[in-house]
Amino acid sequence: MAARYITISDTIINDIDKGLLLIDQRMPSLRQFTQLHDVSMTTANNCYQRLLDLGWLHAKPQIGYFITQPLNKQSTPVYPRFNVKISKPKISQSIDQGLRGPFYTAQLPAALLPQATLSRCLRRANQRAGADVFAYPDYQGDIGLRTALANHFSQRHFPLKADNLVITNGCIDAVRSAIEITTNPGDTIAVSSPCFSGLLDLLENMGRLVIEIPCYQAQLDLEQLEERLKSKRISACLFSANHINPQGFCLSNKQKQRIAELAAHYQVPVIEDDIYLELSYSNTTPLPIKYWDKSGWVLWCSSVSKTIAAGYRLGWCEPGRYFNDYLQLRNVQFFGVNNIVQHTVCEFINTGQYAKHLKKLTTTLASHARQYHSLLRELLPGNTKISVAEGGMVIWLQLDNMDSQAVLSEALKQGVPFRAGSEFTTLAYYQNCLRLNIGWPIVANAKDTPDKQAEALALSAKLVILCELINANVAVIPK
Known part of the structure; x- marks a missing residue:
């Protein structure tokens, strides 16, 4: 009963x-x-x-x-189905403009970071390390940190071995090294569509071509992916599977397993960008594609940039069968990662503070998601479609007849930058979409300091301005 x-x-x-x-x-x-x-x-x-x-x-x-x-009862974005083709990425305009801001960058405000705890961990780590912090770092990464990470994820049903991890300067750095050892300039890499604009920028910078694989209803079009793998037109895949940026959903375990199987069958490496893995609103960490990798074809990359501090620039990679090549590249090009940062994060994990912080943070981000959904639903037309994120810190908004690039032009004049949908593709899609960061609160909490309350109210006012610009844009575009 x-x-x-x-x-x-x-x-x-x-x-x-x-x-x-x-x-x-x-x-x-x-x-x-x-x-x-x-x-x-x-x-x-x-x-x-x-x-x-x-x-x-x-x-x-x-x-x-x-x-x-409930968010899952509301209207969510519709994603296009299309036949895939090779295309050339281009650097997004926002990089040239140097855009920053609470809605633009997927980042947490300082108030949500465990600053005091990290400072204590830094002091303790510095004392314990002694003269080691002044030495050149191990180019594979501190064994203490690698062990802490392996234990942390193993406790979340994702077994890892410390000896198989390589510490990097953030997740993008880990991904870049993975691309460099598995492909050459001019090679074609499969990505999901829409794809995080930062990855498209990276691929353009490295001289790689892309094939966008449609991703709709929280599923990657694996039939088209396999067709291209059969034709040997793809040199590598670059996918996220958990709390995907910009949609926020996770691929099913069945799809993750199938991707790992396809990689092994066709012997094509899969580079997995899993930076949002631990930001699940349900407090249950999903499994990565790497979990089903039996032959080492998946290079799993992640970081603490979205959970602890972007400024630490600390990430890692489990490069599977590419371990030796990966480690050699890191040794030649990067000479290791800052010792004291590694020791600090190790201390933070080993004392249980990381797990405690994640539980609090994901609860807060889930609350933020509701705040943003509520205000956007109130201020935008009834046919507005908003992604239902399972985790992470971004939402994807779609509105018929909206020109998000035109909205961005007006928003920049008001100091309210965001990422336009067209930045997330090399094709002619997503012009009626935009991505917003929800890391910052927009509802004042009575328990917060007056400064924090004022910051939330000011950001809420900016979101109102953005909604007004969207409404004006939709009103002037012929239906």
């Missing part, structure tokens, strides 16, 4: 579906709820927490609980 709080919460969900309870309707206080249903405060808390977790309620600090619609 189901627990009482589950039975009551299911009844509330049914009442919402039937229209007996309305969206944005205020729910009774917890004390009122206990009296209404003749239950304990513990049962009331569990019931409301379950409704919050499922997305049927949202809390307004010091005001109360309100009924909302």
Whole structure:
């Protein structure tokens, strides 16, 4: 028999579906709820927490609980189906413009970073390392850090060996080295579409061509991928599988396994950019493609840039069968990674602070996702489609008849930069889409300092300006 709080919460969900309870309707206080249903405060808390977790309620600090619609019940973007072809990436205009800003860069504000804890870890690491911090670093990376990472991911059902890891200067650095040892200039690399603009910029800079593989309904078009693998037109694949930037969803385990199998069957390396792996809103870490790699064809790359601090520039790669080539390249070109940063992150992981931080951070980012969805739904037309992210810190917005590049031109005048959809492809798609970072809060919390509250309100005002620009753009484009 189901627990009482589950039975009551299911009844509330049914009442919402039937229209007996309305969206944005205020729910009774917890004390009122206990009296209404003749239950304990513990049962009331569990019931409301379950409704919050499922997305049927949202809390307004010091005001109360309100009924909302789960994100998966709302309209989500539609992705194009197309026949793949080889294309040449180009450097995005935003790089030339040097754009930055809370909505533009997928980055956390300083307030969400464990600054004090990291500072303590740095001091302890410095004391323990002694004179070692002044020596040249091991070009494979500090064994302590590699062991800490291996233990950390093994506890999350993804077994790793410290001896197989190579520490790098961030995730893009890890990916660049993987591209360099597996392909040559002029080779073609398969990417998912839409694809993070930073990866397209990297491929252009390295002189590689791309084949965009359509990704729709949270699935990569593996039939077209296999056709190109059969024809030997693809030298390598560069995919993300978890909380994909910009869509935010994860590929299914079945798809991840199939990608690993295709890599082994056709003997084509898969470079996996897994930088958002640990930012799951469900507090359950998904598995990477690498988990199903039995023959070493997957080069798994990740970093702490999105979880701890982008400025640390610390990442890693498990390069599989390419280990020797990868390590040799790192030795010749990079001479290792900053010792004290490695020791600090090692200390942060080993003391349990990293796991604790991730749990708090993912809960916060899930709250941010609801904040942004709520405001965007309120301010934009009813046919606006917004991605339902399972994790990460970006959302993908699509609106019929919108020219996101034109909106960006106007937004820059207002100091509200974002990434236009056309940056995420080498083809003529996604002009009616844009990507927003949701790392910054837009709802003031009563517990925050006055400065933080003011920052959230100011950012909320900027999002309102952006929505006004979008509405104006849609209004002037013929339907």
